[in-house]
Amino acid sequence: MERLINESLFLKIDAGVAKRSNATDSKSVTLVVSQVRILSPAFFKMDLPITREEAINVLKSMPQLDSDMNHYLESEAIMRKLAKKFNTDEEYWGMLGLLHDIDWTFTKNNWKEHGIKAKEMLKQIGFDEEFIENIQSHTYGYEEIPIFKERKRDSKIQHALAAAETITGIIHAYALMRGKKVSDMDAKGLKKKFLDKRFAANCNRDIIREIELTELTLDEFFELSIEAIKEIKEQVGLE
Numbered sequence: 346m347e348r349l350i351n352e353s354l355f356l357k358i359d360a361g362v363a364k365r366s367n368a369t370d371s372k373s374v375t376l377v378v379s380q381v382r383i384l385s386p387a388f389f390k391m392d393l394p395i396t397r398e399e400a401i402n403v404l405k406s407m408p409q410l411d412s413d414m415n416h417y418l419e420s421e422a423i424m425r426k427l428a429k430k431f432n433t434d435e436e437y438w439g440m441l442g443l444l445h446d447i448d449w450t451f452t453k454n455n456w457k458e459h460g461i462k463a464k465e466m467l468k469q470i471g472f473d474e475e476f477i478e479n480i481q482s483h484t485y486g487y488e489e490i491p492i493f494k495e496r497k498r499d500s501k502i503q504h505a506l507a508a509a510e511t512i513t514g515i516i517h518a519y520a521l522m523r524g525k526k527v528s529d530m531d532a533k534g535l536k537k538k539f540l541d542k543r544f545a546a547n548c549n550r551d552i553i554r555e556i557e558l559t560e561l562t563l564d565e566f567f568e569l570s571i572e573a574i575k576e577i578k579e580q581v582g583l584e
């Protein structure tokens with residue numbers, strides 16, 4: 346039951362169960378449906394065309410700076426933690442974090458293509474429109490990207506992705522300032538850095554504050570994000 350399912354696969358499973366048990370009448374099918382629905386919402390997982398390992402291979406197949414790869418892994422770790430907190434699909438949320446800058450190698454010197462090139466790349470891999478829109482949403486509001494300049498994020502997952510990928514910058518910079526140490530970093534210290542706008546000045550505080558449009562407070566988000574990065578510290582060059 347750990348396999349990925351989406352609404353359509355869910356229906357296929359129902360039909361399969363009904364067929365195997367010869368339970369083709371609607372009463373029996375309803376019983377199967379109600380038995381499945383008592384499971385946690387996290388059980389209803391979105392379909393993804395590639396695994397995490399394959400997504401990492403896609404990223405590694407392009408020239409990447411270590412700092413960029415660290416940023417993808419940190420964004421993923423925070424998104425996974427958020428998904429767990431919200432009792433939703435960790436694989437899907439994690440994949441958004443991991444691939445949100447999939448086109449960065451090609452767009453870092455040409456920002457106006459950021460998110461647009463990503464659409465082509467993600468489509469080619471087989472990601473659906475919704476996934477692609479969620480990825481593109483982290484660039485909404487950027488002056489440099491005319492077609493996204495006026496767009497607004499409008500869902501919990503979109504606010505979470507934007508806040509998560511942005512806070513990685515402050516946490517990583519703060520850890521480097523502390524001699525790469527994240528293991529004893531706390532939310533109070535991070536909050537001070539957050540409030541000091543000259544520190545990691547390119548990390549947009551307003552975007553991080555979008556986390557408050559989900560059900561988390563800023564302080565809870567600081568704590569959760571630090572915890573997420575502590576768990577992968579060796580992978581991102583921290584201690």
Ligand SMILES: [Fe+2]
Pocket residue numbers: 416445446510
């Ligand atoms: Fe990013």
